[in-house]
Amino acid sequence: MIIESGEKNNKSGTAANSNASGKKLRFSMAGNLEKTSLYKYIIALILLLLSIGSLFYTNYLVDKLEEREQREVTLYAEGLRYVINSQPGENFNVVMQVLQDAVNFYQIPAIYVDQNGFPQEIKNIDFPENASPQLKEEIINQHLTKMKEEHPAIPVEITGIGVGYIYYSNSFLLTQLRLYPFISLFVMLFIGYLAYLAFSSARKAEQNRVWVGLAKETAHQLGTPLSSLMAWVEYFRSDPAIDSSIAEEIEKDVIRLEMITTRFSNIGSIPTMKDESVAAVVTNFIHYLERRVSSKVKFHISNELAIGQKVSMNKNLFEWVIENICKNAVDAMAGIGEIHIILQSPPQTNQILIDITDTGKGMSKAAASKIFAPGFSTKKRGWGLGLTLAKRIIENYHHGKLFVKSSEPGKGTTFRIVLNRNKNE
Missing domain, CATH: 3.30.565.10 (Histidine kinase-like ATPase, C-terminal domain)
Incomplete structure (x- = not known):
């Protein structure tokens, strides 16, 4: 009786240890998953903050550059007005040349149209080589339509004649800067996506190694008691005092255990379909x-x-x-x-x-x-x-x-x- 009691205590202790180890493993895996999710959220938050910061800062620079280009075109309009309205003998050519150089430096496309709506001055618009007058006129009209949509016209008052207007578009540099934050955001998101794929792949590979090792070790541990159980089945069959159906049912379970052992041992291998x-x-x-x-x-x-x-x-x-x-x-x-x-x-x-x-x-x-x-x-x-x-x-x-x-x-x-x-x- 003492031995039997000791065996029961031993079994209960083994079961308790097994449950405790199972809980530890489960909590450990759950904890690792929570940490992994936390790291992913932190990385995603950092990338998001960097993207938002880059977007706002670039927009700030774009707004400042747009204001500067507007001032340059306004100054150009003022200079043009002074030159047109100047008295004979006065020379504003030097001032006008400086203003034109500023517009050219920033590569600001601009068109001055007179009081009748005919283009008179064209700045920083490229025409194809050997372009015909008709083609040039079409290109100018296309740019004018675009310019009217982008910015309000800057008036140039001509004394005794009327009002002309200067239309302009954003420079190529400003256009690039407007696109930059979106390109930067896309690049950061793409890098974040690649990092997520690499991180997930490494995590899955690690999990697979743990599962495969655990499965194979389980199959190995099941081998010894299965051999013992098969011997007991044969013993029950040889004893006429024991109902043969009991041995048959036990054998079914043993076969089932052998199949489970085979499953565990084959994990990590390509299964036969x-x-x-x-x-x-x-x-x-x-x-x-x-x-x-x-x-x-x-x-x-x-x-x-x-x-x-x-x-x-x-x-x-x-x-x-x-x-x-x-x-x-x-x-x-x-x-x-x-x-x-x-x-x-x-x-x-x-x-x-x-x-x-x-x-x-x-x-x-x-x-x-x-x-x-x-x-x-x-x-x-x-x-x-x-x-x-x-x-x-x-x-x-x-x-x-x-x-x-x-x-x-x-x-x-x-x-x-x-x-x-x-x-x-």
């Missing part, structure tokens, strides 16, 4: 599973697929996905409820849909958005890896989709698996 009947795989596995969960959980399968409908899959891995979803459903229902499985293939599509619905406690939208994240779990026990691996199996190996179709607190949850049907069917 075969054409399998979806309905047969799901139905057979559900029949196996329902005898190993609470008898108060009722399974209902509705098969709307064509007879023998097949997809390319790895049977062992696909059953693992179904097992993870169903066991999560059983936990969500606290061992009492119903699980409905619907298999269908909508017309005019090349897809097979598998909906797994439970009558459990459901979850919030926030929880549903994180349910596939490594280390996230709504249960007190577990490492929060089951659904993460299930999603990877469906998306990476079967090129399908796994997501929460719907969930409502107090009413239940529906997971949907989307597979691609064989093209030759």
